Amino acid sequence: MQRHAAVMGAAGALGTTMMKTLRARGWRVVGIDSKQVVDGLRRPPVGMEAGVMWNVVVPTNGSNPSEQKKHVLGEMKLMGFGNEEGQKKLDAVLCFNGGFAMGNASCDDLLVSVEKMYGSILVPSFLGASLAATFMRPGSLFLLSGALAGGNVPTPRILAYGSAKAAVHHLVRSLSHETSGLPDGTKVIGIAPDILDTETNRVSMPNTPRDNWTPLGDLANKVCDWAESPQMCTSGTIYKVITSPSGTTYDAL
Amino acid sequence: MQRHAAVMGAAGALGTTMMKTLRARGWRVVGIDSKQVVDGLRRPPVGMEAGVMWNVVVPTNGSNPSEQKKHVLGEMKLMGFGNEEGQKKLDAVLCFNGGFAMGNASCDDLLVSVEKMYGSILVPSFLGASLAATFMRPGSLFLLSGALAGGNVPTPRILAYGSAKAAVHHLVRSLSHETSGLPDGTKVIGIAPDILDTETNRVSMPNTPRDNWTPLGDLANKVCDWAESPQMCTSGTIYKVITSPSGTTYDAL
Numbered sequence: 001m002q003r004h005a006a007v008m009g010a011a012g013a014l015g016t017t018m019m020k021t022l023r024a025r026g027w028r029v030v031g032i033d034s035k036q037v038v039d040g041l042r043r044p045p046v047g048m049e050a051g052v053m054w055n056v057v058v059p060t061n062g063s064n065p066s067e068q069k070k071h072v073l074g075e076m077k078l079m080g081f082g083n084e085e086g087q088k089k090l091d092a093v094l095c096f097n098g099g100f101a102m103g104n105a106s107c108d109d110l111l112v113s114v115e116k117m118y119g120s121i122l123v124p125s126f127l128g129a130s131l132a133a134t135f136m137r138p139g140s141l142f143l144l145s146g147a148l149a150g151g152n153v154p155t156p157r158i159l160a161y162g163s164a165k166a167a168v169h170h171l172v173r174s175l176s177h178e179t180s181g182l183p184d185g186t187k188v189i190g191i192a193p194d195i196l197d198t199e200t201n202r203v204s205m206p207n208t209p210r211d212n213w214t215p216l217g218d219l220a221n222k223v224c225d226w227a228e229s230p231q232m233c234t235s236g237t238i239y240k241v242i243t244s245p246s247g248t249t250y251d252a253l
Numbered sequence: 254m255q256r257h258a259a260v261m262g263a264a265g266a267l268g269t270t271m272m273k274t275l276r277a278r279g280w281r282v283v284g285i286d287s288k289q290v291v292d293g294l295r296r297p298p299v300g301m302e303a304g305v306m307w308n309v310v311v312p313t314n315g316s317n318p319s320e321q322k323k324h325v326l327g328e329m330k331l332m333g334f335g336n337e338e339g340q341k342k343l344d345a346v347l348c349f350n351g352g353f354a355m356g357n358a359s360c361d362d363l364l365v366s367v368e369k370m371y372g373s374i375l376v377p378s379f380l381g382a383s384l385a386a387t388f389m390r391p392g393s394l395f396l397l398s399g400a401l402a403g404g405n406v407p408t409p410r411i412l413a414y415g416s417a418k419a420a421v422h423h424l425v426r427s428l429s430h431e432t433s434g435l436p437d438g439t440k441v442i443g444i445a446p447d448i449l450d451t452e453t454n455r456v457s458m459p460n461t462p463r464d465n466w467t468p469l470g471d472l473a474n475k476v477c478d479w480a481e482s483p484q485m486c487t488s489g490t491i492y493k494v495i496t497s498p499s500g501t502t503y504d505a506l
Contacts, residue, residue, distance in 0.1 A: 065364035105386035106434030111318035114379045118371050126367045126413070133358040150423065154489075156430035160379065166423035167416040170403065174416070177409035181359030236407075 003027045004088055005227060006076075006135075008128050009096035009145075010055070011035040013198040014216055018094060021220035025228075027091075030079065032072060032131075034060040054079060058127075065123045069130050081135045089137040092227035095144050097124035104157045113160035121164040125171055132182055139185035141230045142175065143223060144168050146190035146238045151253050169238055169253075176236030187230040190238035192253050193219065214243040222250060256280045257341055258480060259329075259388075261381050262349035262398075263308070264288040266451040267469055271347060274473035278481075280344075283332065285325060285384075287313040307332060311380075318376045322383050334388045342390040345480035348397050350377035357410045366413035374417040378424055385435055392438035394483045396476060397425050399443035399491045404506050422491055422506075429489030440483040443491035445506055446472065467496040475503060 005022050009015040010031030019037070022029045031037035037055045056075045058068050081088045099120030101113035125144050132142040149155045150165025172190040175182060182188065195201060197213040219241055226233050238253040258275050262268040263284030272290070275282045284290035290308045309328045311321050334341045352373025354366035378397050385395040402408045403418025425443040428435060435441065448454060450466040472494055479486050491506040 065368050066362070069364045104432060104434030105382040105428060109319070110379055110383055111322045111376070114376065115318050118375070122371070122416075123364070123367065126363055129358040129412070130363055154423070154427040154430055156427045156433035159382070159424060159427055159433070162427055163375075163420040163423045167420040170407070170416045170419035171412060174407040174409045174412055175358060177407055179357060180409035180412070181357030 003091040003228070004030070004081075005092040005094060006030045006032055006090050006128075006131055007094050007096065008032045008124050008131075009098060010037045012096055012098055013200065014098075014196060014219065015096040017216040017220045018096060018223060021217065021224050022227075025224055027224075027227075028054075030054045030056060030076070032056045032058060034058045058124075060119065065127070068123065069127055072127060072131065073134060076131070076135055083135065090132070090135045090140065091137055092141045093128050093132040093136060093143070094141075094223060094227070095125055095128040097121060097145065099161075100158075101161050102158050104159055110160065117160045117164040121161075122167055125168050129171070129175060129182070132186065136183050136186060138183040139230060140183070140187070141227045141233065142182065142186055142188045143226070144172050144188075144190045146172065146192045146253075148192045148194055148240065148253075151192065151238060172238055173236050187226075187233045187235045189226070189233050189235065190253075191219070191223070191241055191250075192238050193241040194243070211245050212243050214241055214248055218243070218248045222248070256344040256481070257283070257334075258345040258347060259283045259285060259343050259381075259384055260347050260349065261285045261377050261384075262351060263290045265349055265351055266453065267351075267449060267472065268349040270469040271349060271473045271476060274470065274477050275480075278477055280477075280480075281307075283307045283309060283329070285309045285311060287311045311377075313372065318380070321376065322380055325380060325384065326387060329384070329388055336388065343385070343388045343393065344390055345394045346381050346385040346389060346396070347394075347476060347480070348378055348381040350374060350398065352414075353411075354414050355411055357412060363413065370413045370417040374414075375420055378421050382424070382428060382435070385439065389436050389439060391436040392483060393436070393440070394480045394486065395428065395435060395439055395441045396479070397421050397441075397443045399425065399445045399506075401445045401447055401493065401506075404445065404491060425491060426489050440479075440486045440488045442479070442486050442488065443506075444472070444476070444494055444503075445491050446494040447496070464498050465496050467494055467501055471496070471501045475501070 011033035103113045146169050147165040150162045155162025175188040195213045197215050239250045240253050242249050264286035356366045399422050400418040403415045408415025428441040448466045450468050492503045493506050495502050
């Protein structure tokens with residue numbers, strides 16, 4: 001069976017690695033991002049072979065969340081996705097949308113941070129839920145990106161980010177219930193990484209030991225394992241992604 | 254000592270009752286809402302007597318969250334509030350901003366709900382935190398409105414509302430830490446009511462028994478008690494507001 005995945009935040013570091021990993025393992029992948037995905041195509045030509053990336057660019061400037069949803073769903077339909085007989089279905093929807101903002105209550109730009117975290121974390125997570133509800137095959141995987149700072153751990157100096165991630169954790173737990181509107185048997189999980197080994201983190205923390213940084217390929221392979229065998233996941237769970245010199249573990253938060 | 258409070262969501266049912274209760278107990282009150290507060294004045298005349306309501310109208314149409322903050326802080330300064338010697342300070346900031354939206358992942362207007370809950374729950378809560386950080390006297394009360402559906406309880410059919418309330422609960426817990434940017438000794442609490450006895454609820458649930466509906470005056474008096482004696486609260490706590498025929502209780506969630 002040819003598997004199809006939608007990756008949101010596809011232009012980011014983890015999203016890019018996820019796209020490559022899925023392609024290498026034979027998936028067809030639609031990359032969704034506000035930025036053009038590297039070597040992605042806007043729409044697939046007819047008869048496209050397995051493993052090639054397709055690309056949906058989400059219009060964020062001046063476009064409200066409903067318009068973004070309409071655009072993304074419309075593009076998916078143009079690619080032949082749908083829930084009717086003979087139409088393509090998604091076997092995984094994976095949201096790696098990011099964004100970060102420091103700031104406590106006395107920061108002048110607290111509300112700027114709130115708006116940024118809304119646009120880069122909350123809206124894409126709900127957009128992913130709409131995508132999963134509309135196009136996913138029953139029994140597939142829906143994954144959202146949570147955080148270690150945002151669950152039960154207070155974040156007094158990163159208020160907007162922590163609160164947005166708490167909202168995402170709540171969404172994971174809520175979507176795992178059968179009345180959530182997702183296809184029957186969908187497994188809904190979150191990941192809560194510590195520090196990912198990205199180029200950006202290497203530049204911003206040049207002198208920090210990297211023993212406990214998670215290699216993007218490790219995480220992407222694990223997510224691909226889950227997507228290929230959703231029964232390995234417990235729906236409603238946020239998985240802590242913790243790396244040590246002996247490897248990376250994925251335990252429930 | 255003349256006490257001053259800022260009430261956000263002042264034009265709503267609970268906000269209106271809170272304003273009246275505070276006035277009756279000798280407080281000066283600034284009502285903040287996107288709607289004009291009934292019998293409120295835009296700005297106080299010089300030498301205004303105790304107990305009169307002042308009013309700040311938050312511009313929401315076409316104004317982003319940062320502009321809203323700038324407007325509200327500017328109006329407060331025009332009224333003489335500030336943290337310098339001789340300037341007025343707030344002894345309580347109370348956020349009763351509301352809003353509600355049903356909807357699971359398969360709803361067409363999920364993203365519309367997300368945007369509404371962002372504007373009516375998240376932005377005002379963070380705006381309240383900025384107000385508290387800028388104008389509150391050390392050792393005062395900052396109160397946010399949480400919900401029973403939005404803490405640890407999943408909300409599969411009210412996704413946007415539940416997630417926004419989970420973000421508010423996270424904010425309460427984070428703001429109670431000393432590095433959160435609020436004045437020293439601020440008590441930060443949330444309230445999580447069940448059903449409030451409002452006109453709107455009476456109209457929408459005409460045949461529901463009201464034994465367990467919380468009278469607005471009961472809750473407003475309790476909040477006023479907390480505001481007058483913040484040492485009665487445990488900072489970082491969400492208080493469940495549960496009413497039975499024998500009265501209303503306020504236990505930690």
